[in-house]
Amino acid sequence: MPEQGEPLGLSAAVTRTSAAYGVSVTRLQPQGERLAVTLAPVEFNALMQWLTQLERRHRIRTMVFDVAAQGNPPGQVTVNRLVLSQDDVNKDASLSR
Secondary structure: OOOOOOOOOHHHHHHHHOHHHOOOEEEEEEEOOEEEEEEOOEEHHHHHHHHHHHHHHHOEEEEEEEEEEOOOOOOEEEEEEEEEEEOOHHHHHHHOO
16 A cells, blocks of 8 residues: 555545445446545445545545445435546655645
8 A cells, every 4th residue: 555645546546445435346347547446335424434535545536436225224325426536646656745
């Protein structure tokens, strides 16, 4: 894992951080500067915590977010569509030097 503050690319940040939040990534599909992410059903609060962490630590923004509640267990959601993008991490890295 990179040191604190060291920038990660979009795919790397998604794959390296997901398990800590109980999020299981099943597929990544690059779409130009964006990344379509397919997830296994997940607990909604864990999903939101993960997405918040991606934005705060890795400057990854949620561009498309479409989820549907599952009946059982309560709190579980199916992610129909999730598309992420990342602000230019190199710009910030050069500014902090």
